[in-house]
Amino acid sequence: MSILINIAAEVVGILLIWVVVSRIKSRMITEAQAIPWLISAVFIMVLGVYPRIINIVAGWFGVWYPPTILFVMISVLLAFIIFHQTSSISKLINQVSELTMQVSILKNEKEELEQKIIDLENKESK
Numbered sequence: 001m002s003i004l005i006n007i008a009a010e011v012v013g014i015l016l017i018w019v020v021v022s023r024i025k026s027r028m029i030t031e032a033q034a035i036p037w038l039i040s041a042v043f044i045m046v047l048g049v050y051p052r053i054i055n056i057v058a059g060w061f062g063v064w065y066p067p068t069i070l071f072v073m074i075s076v077l078l079a080f081i082i083f084h085q086t087s088s089i090s091k092l093i094n095q096v097s098e099l100t101m102q103v104s105i106l107k108n109e110k111e112e113l114e115q116k117i118i119d120l121e122n123k124e125s126k
Contacts, residue, residue, distance in 0.1 A: 006048045009047055013042070016044065
């Protein structure tokens with residue numbers, strides 16, 4: 001790879017880290033959600049510094065065209081990120097369901113208490 005591609009990889013990695021950190025600071029994402037993206041940024045930066053890693057890994061797997069291994073690595077990394085996000089969404093869905101049930105129960109209890117108060121006031125006024 002040319003030096004320009006190596007520099008571009010470093011710049012992309014640094015920009016990705018900067019964007020993720022700024023999102024964490026503004027509370028748009030949590031630290032747990034940022035971890036896969038930070039791993040991706042470090043991965044990009046390492047490949048920018050050591051581009052021969054692609055050739056070495058391609059040799060281990062017997063891949064004739066080394067850039068193919070790069071696409072496989074990216075696909076695996078994206079699959080990991082998607083799985084992580086799906087897990088987070090599932091957890092949040094369960095929490096929302098639990099909260100919905102709790103709110104319904106509390107709402108029902110509130111209505112029962114209000115009715116008891118009304119009944120008590122009616123008894124006292126007689």
